[in-house]
Amino acid sequence: xxxxxxxxxxxxxxxxxxxxxxxxxxxxxxxxxxxxxxxxxxxxxxxxxxxxxxxxxxxxxxxxxxxxxxxxxxxxxxxxxxxxxxxxxxxxxxxxxxxxxxxxxxxxxxxxxxxxxxxxxxxxxxxxxxxxxxxxxxxxxxxxxxxxxxxxxxxxxxxxxxxxxxxxxxxxxxxxxxxxxxxxxxxxxxxxxxxxxxxxxxxxxxxxxxxxxxxxxxxxxxxxxxxxxxxxxxxxxxxxxxx
Amino acid sequence: xxxxxxxxxxxxxxxxxxxxxxxxxxxxxxxxxxxxxxxxxxxxxxxxxxxxxxxxxxxxxxxxxxxxxxxxxxxxxxxxxxxxxxxxxxxxxxxxxxxxxxxxxxxxxxxxx
Numbered sequence: 001x002x003x004x005x006x007x008x009x010x011x012x013x014x015x016x017x018x019x020x021x022x023x024x025x026x027x028x029x030x031x032x033x034x035x036x037x038x039x040x041x042x043x044x045x046x047x048x049x050x051x052x053x054x055x056x057x058x059x060x061x062x063x064x065x066x067x068x069x070x071x072x073x074x075x076x077x078x079x080x081x082x083x084x085x086x087x088x089x090x091x092x093x094x095x096x097x098x099x100x101x102x103x104x105x106x107x108x109x110x111x112x113x114x115x116x117x118x119x120x121x122x123x124x125x126x127x128x129x130x131x132x133x134x135x136x137x138x139x140x141x142x143x144x145x146x147x148x149x150x151x152x153x154x155x156x157x158x159x160x161x162x163x164x165x166x167x168x169x170x171x172x173x174x175x176x177x178x179x180x181x182x183x184x185x186x187x188x189x190x191x192x193x194x195x196x197x198x199x200x201x202x203x204x205x206x207x208x209x210x211x212x213x214x215x216x217x218x219x220x221x222x223x224x225x226x227x228x229x230x231x232x233x234x235x236x237x238x239x240x241x242x243x
Numbered sequence: 244x245x246x247x248x249x250x251x252x253x254x255x256x257x258x259x260x261x262x263x264x265x266x267x268x269x270x271x272x273x274x275x276x277x278x279x280x281x282x283x284x285x286x287x288x289x290x291x292x293x294x295x296x297x298x299x300x301x302x303x304x305x306x307x308x309x310x311x312x313x314x315x316x317x318x319x320x321x322x323x324x325x326x327x328x329x330x331x332x333x334x335x336x337x338x339x340x341x342x343x344x345x346x347x348x349x350x351x352x353x354x355x356x
Contacts (some may be wrong), residue, residue: 003356004270004354004355004356005266005354005355005356006352006353006354006355007260007264007266007352007353007354007355008351008352009256009260009349009350009351009352009353010349010350010351010352011256011349011350012347012348012349013249013252013253013256013274013348013349013350014249014252014348015252015256016252016255016256017252094248095245096245096248098248126245126281127245127248127281129281130245130249130281130282131245152329155327155328155329156281156328159328159342185329187338188329188331188338189328189329191317191338191339191340191341
């Protein structure tokens, strides 16, 4: 007869994912990569916004895209048609991307130093909220053809996001979507969430979105510059001592 | 259905711990699942019962401890209890709440042999 005993574990269930996310985050910091995790429900216009965004940004900075979907390579094909490197990750039965998949995808894609990496998550406002990919920020995209109460219906996602993009605002004249109410609901869940209203089709509001990306990129690049300067100073010191 | 991915995470953790803490079978697992976490306890229980066989937790019981959602109200500067992320402050009715606890998902303890 074996003796039963109690063993303390005290470990996070998502610990394995978080460990991979920490590795990704370190890699992104070392290489000066701004990684953004784009989340939304299916049909919010994520891929259209992304195609437009990478098309507009690629002339002035290096961009790469990881596309997550259960099946097909349609989205990665659309991105590659803009001339930007893209890799499709199919989750099969899975409903979200995890940090391990992203680590592999980044290795395979060969993301350039000081670039912007967009990760388009599986269209799902539930599961991707819980999985840290090592990104700098989650960006939640909500289109005005959806319900304005989605922030309350899917609070975890709006709590996890730093920025909310309200897409397809060119359609507002034809809809009864109440922007103020939607923003009020989002801030109820996350008082600090930033908001950008835009239309990926007409281009309205895109400058604010690019401005936000530049702001985040500045932060990543200044951290990298600081790290490199510290490293350089250490090497110079070693050199001076040895000389 | 990310409860399945989470359950796989629990079993992976138990398999690792079986090696490091030297046990061969788990009788009971105690989880701490916060009220504000992204998981439904009943779905987790369903998944656990579906995939525990063939692992160190074969036939194991699952005990789920719900930890309360906690928030700080920026309007009235009180620490308050919230059952859901969109609950208003129970003291002042304000909406400016910052969640401070109750979103954890942890394996707390196991009874093993």
